[in-house]
Amino acid sequence: MVQRSTLHADVVVIGFGAAGACAALEAASTGARVVVLDRFAGGGATALSGGVVYAGGGTDVQRAAGVSDTPEAMFAYLRQEVGDAVSERTLRRFCEGSAEMVRWLAQHGVPFEGSLCPYKTSYPSNRHYLYYSGSEAAGGFRDAAPPAPRGHRAKGRGTSGKVLHAALAAAVRRAGVRVLTQTRARELVVDADGRVCAVDCERLTGPAARAHRVIGEVAAKPGLYVPKLARVLHRQVERLERRAEPLRVHADRAVVIAAGGFIANRQMLREHAPAYRGGLPLGTQGDDGSGIRLGQAVGGATAKLDRVSAWRFITPPSALLSGLVVGPSGTRIGDESRYGAALGQEVVEEHGRRAWLLIDQRVRRAARSQLRSQTVWFQRLQAEYLLATAATGDTLEAVAGKAGIDPRALADAVERHNRAARSGEPDPAGKPAEFVQVLDQPPYALLDLSVRPTVAYPCPMLTLGGLRVDEDTGQVLDVRGDPVPGLFAAGRSAVGICSNSYVSGLSLADCVFSGRRAGLHSVKELTDADR
Template identity: 45%
Template sequence: MKYTHDRINEPLKLRSPADLKWDQTHDVLIVGFGGAGVTAALEARDQGADVAIVDRFSGGGATAICGNVIYAGGGTHIQQEAGVEDTPEDMFKYLKAETSGIVGDPTLQRFCDGSADSIRWLEKHGVRFKSSCTLKKTSYPPSGIHLYHSGSELNPRYAKLARPAPRGHIAYGGFRLRATGHPDFYAPLRDSALARGVTPYLQAEAVRLIQERDGQVIGVEIRKLPANSKAEKDYIKYSRRADNWHLYAPGLAAKYRRKAEAIADSHAQPLFLQARKGVILSSGGFVMNRDMVRAHAPRYLKGLALGTSGCNGSGIALGQSVGGATGNMDRITAWRFINPPHAWATGMIVNDQGARYVDETLYGAAIGDAMCLRADGRTTLIINSTLKWRALRQILPWRARAFQYIPAFISMMFKANKGKTIEELAVKVGMDPATVRETLENYNATVRGEKEDDFGKPVTDMQDMSKGPYYAIDVSLDNKVLPCPTLTLGGLQVNEETGEVLREDGTEIKGLYAAGRTAVGIASNAYVSGLSVADCVFSGRRAGAHAAGVT
């Protein structure tokens, strides 16, 4: 599906580069200064290229607001320090099951084989990691833990395929945040790129690509706000307010976003930047562009858009403007985490009819995927009194993080429906009492060892719920107390060896590359915490190396 983006123009086509008066010339131009862009810049600089990077804002993108988790394994030195055994083969087997062929086996194998070296490479550029580890399953570990199972590795169906290992590496308090000890993944990379001579064009929006007659991409037209002007300062102010308020007051954030765009439209000045070797598109996905979500994946519109103002699909549209093909644009990940508290995961998740449809111990994105595809985004968690009070003990402030315990506490104490019997609860939430009773009886029979669970849930993670009272907690896609974050996974199709953008016929668009969530990559089928960041590093370095090596 071709999509016309309201901030992207058709490409400028030249007979010869000499036909245009260029404002600046560089070897490699990168559009988007987030996780993929900064790693592409560092790799291209390592290859000796003159690199410039363009960003609508001040850099960072979604990488700068994530949980600072990178999925890495195969025996990283951090895993070894923690006493964790892992191999590239086990990592490959697990990810092959999760990614379902979204990339070829050779590409996935290269990713796994190079994972340990990627951690060393990141450390070289200032990112710090620790080996403090937990082997318990959690959506995000408590403070002080920096290595954990960030996917469904512990689930029996996956554990049969590959030996489980914690691979979620959390960056910690680098030099920028030493005072607070908060994680910091992006800032050290940004500072390393700038220190190595990468030229930044910030508060600058890429609006169209420039091509030679044969179709090769040779540059970018940008619109940049004058440095240190009042317009630039106001633009930065409103852009930051938009991102700061997005999670709490989306309407107010949209107002600030429109103010920033109006300033850019009125005051930004055109610049023509030439790329001798290549242009890399790495400006993120499109979750903040609700028109694009509506066009490609409307079932996810009610979820919380997780990203920054730059996640508007502009990089994808730039690639499409010169004939780039897209893939998996209908794939959006929805994160329905219910652990912590672990007691919730020992309860039952049911659809609007009162029937279970998923193993509640799976990783949150796997639960969210099932919720959206099998239950139309509508889901209820059912627990009994025993599990409720166990859950409350598990979310005491020193056992969980604020973003975990506050919504869980409010949901149980103020938002839950209660019934003395399961039939009374079913009536209160509009479900068929007979269906809910049958679901509960089947669940309890599995706990007693009378049958296998229909969804492969381990009996050790189940709780007999013969006795009430019972509680129903709404955990649907549109829940405001327990928001369900969503993130786009599709993007431009690329050559998996080089990162070059592909046309519909599979041929490469010379001079054009894509990386991160602007491109189809390892994380484009199913989400595992840290896998998108890891793919940004992998695909960013790939594009940077190949673009810099073009002669």
């Protein structure tokens, strides 16, 4: 029988993405001994992300770009997006502390820049690092609050999540935190008083750990784009993990769960969000709900597990915003300038996962002229695929017939849109005037936005729900609403700011916000008892 090793710490953090790194930094800043555990090499979904942090209220980056914003305007917009995910008091605290959050990240080495993107996009090119990352300027939202660009992208080429995480990881190690990679948390240990006091793990060392690291990195990316490859490689990872040795890490004060969501767990998706199966899992194989289940096993309650963000972006290129999104009935779905997750949710839940974007020849030419200047590589491939595979026709009836949608309803939607556009009246779906253009130049094209498994035009998805937590401390709550002693949660392992509705950067911002909160309060867990 293999002898179990032991370690001791004040705070143990499970997961080394943005939430876990921020929790570790704040706990360590108080002088606490902190150990971080990660099943892989760290980074998680954070390192695979676009590295966008949703922040506003007058950040240093916004001011450098000449952008005017206030916490009140940020709150007024987010209140519409967030709904009942968190209380008004918590959302106000998030907005009022947003500028300080960006400064805190910058102090820990995360690079930001105030180069403002001049066009609407789902993700800016390598020339721009501040942009409208949500629906701030969409019809219905701009009336509630002055719109401002709040997507703060970490400065780095491509998708810059890896830059953001690398900076945080370096700061964690500078702070003296011990990071144990290739270490899988298997069970939380509860003492006689019912307090979570340790984590039982399995850890790989030596050649097996090195092989595990390499295969895990390949499974994460390019495995992100080819989920079947990721699953094949993950089976090799699991075989290597059979060689792991047992390890117990004692937590004298608290354990923080920051192990991501459950988008890689098919069974949990079938149980909680069956309509969202078949998308591109936006995360790693470590986003299997294991952190959530660890919390449940010691009495933690969950909420919002049915909430999934599914992305159907129209832009870039920005010219496509002048098109009309229609469902299989031929009727218009809504304002095309809304954030892609709002469109994705409606397509999945209201239109049987099927939708098309109608454009005419003028829009098509404008879109092609913008491909090189407005896109990064993966956006360019997807836009070229959509334009190349579109159903086309010289009349609306002909193009509708090729796509298999109702031609009369499509013609009616176009007629109402064009009539308003010609007269200068408000768009019937509320689309802002700067994106409205008469569609009357054949041939017409219907770009297929339907949600289905495809490598060329996948539908990225991530889960938004998790363990219920006290909004002041991040402590996990049980089904009665009482705190689970010694246990905290953050990021996508917990219910948070973005658990109802996601816009780009809001999840990473919530990881920072909730991670810092959990890290600080985890150190205070036994303060009264110590006295």
